[in-house]
Amino acid sequence: MLRTAINQSVRQFSASASSIKCHRLEGKVAIVTASTEGIGFSIARRLAQEGAKVMISSRKEANVKKAVEELKSEGLQVAGTVCHVGKAEERKNLFEKTKSDFGGLDILVSNAGINPVVSTVLDSDEEVWDKIFDINVKCMYLLMKESLPLLKCSKSPSIIIISSLAGYQPFNLLGIYSISKTALLGLIKATSSELANEGIRINGIAPGIIKTKMAKMLYESEESHEFAIMSSSMRRLGMPDEVAGVAAFLASDDASYITGETVIVSGGTNARL
Template identity: 65%
Template sequence: MLRLTSAGRRTFVTSAVSMTTSKCSRLQGKVAIVTASTDGIGFSIAKRLAQEGAKVMISSRKEKNVNNAVKVLTDEGLTVSGLVCHVGKAEDRSRLFTETKLQFGGLDILVSNAAANPGVGPVLDSEESIWDKTFDINVKSTYLLMKEALPLLRERKSPSIILMTSISGYQPFNTLGIYSITKTALLALCKTVAEDLAPESIRVNCIAPGIIKTRFSEPLYKSEAANEIALAKIPLNRLGEPDEIAGVAAFLASDDASYITGETIVAGGGMASRL
């Protein structure tokens, strides 16, 4: 039985369908928020967390995208709700946490996946407005999401925060200069906050994807020439798939990673990143 109701910008879905697509139950009883989760990597992460037993609140800036994603996941028997949320707006973030608490009773897992890349080109050729917007969404909003999630996370037994950075945080992409800098900043944010929250047993980790086959990263591989350049940098000689990043997220969110905090897992097919 499926019930779908809409109240303004909110969309709540509950389902009594058996979760026939479950991979395992590592996250049974846990509640997760995944931002920017109606397509690409975010959608795959939301799906995987739900398949492993979590109740998941997905979000996006557009209600149509939220409704579509919620329908797809509930049709698979997964327990999700959806909410419109622009992570750069304080009122949207507040509503995201409030409604997650109302719908699912709390929060165990926060996945900060939302990102912006409003401009391409060398850093010093970019407009100040591009710098401001990229940092506001990619870094400042991530910081605020973590800060505002703390009251809920502190109520849970083994909470976890996962930040989506990028392999470009280690090895900047020439055409994505400012974006790459924000992803480097997230590496430092992860380590700093992980140390601060370790005494409370709240784990904080990063995932640094390489070139993943998503709409967001199409400029890096869409043309034949770009694809050849991309593949030349990847020892596995293929682009990554969103589900492969989702598997890493599910691991970090689970108790299998209970002794891991302040770390970054690079999933880039062997691309150069770090020693």
């Protein structure tokens, strides 16, 4: 009964969200990494719906092609390229292709992240620690740094980093992943003043349990689903489009006096660092 009511409310949200027609990002160019499904795809779609030209990217060419075709069929201005954020040459190509196709860059949404194992902190191997921190933290930093030559040419540049509720309230079985997401909160704070001197805003989004393939382990069983929704004041899972709306706001001039902040999108789940 509870799940039925929750599903109905989510469907109602999705119907209303699809009718939103804003144009806050007209004339802007955006890159969204890991944007062929889930939260990244929803963010790419929303930025394009608001008028931005968006570069889609992910590790697999077939996924990039499919995402680009879908968004183009909706009349949106998008292009795509393969980019494994852990490969320097592919990151370089991402920025070069964006400049070639769209003329510059105004918005970088750094969304790529991994969690290859389910384990507590002290049960995790060193290799897992290295792999997660390499992609989730170091490559976030490298993308930021490598985007600066283009962002400095923008009139209203913005960087958005996708962290996680786990950065504030660690998930027990996502131990190292949770620590990496906490590190991103520090990265945002530590770079905000320096970037502000260049006229660049940097903010983060910390999603709670969002209904995506990556988060499936947190809600796929009946028991885990009930636990997930009961931890939220709104008693339901979040949807990718609900994160995308926040990203569009942070990328827009409506957020022109916001930098160094992270917005928690968790339906009221308690989160304190």
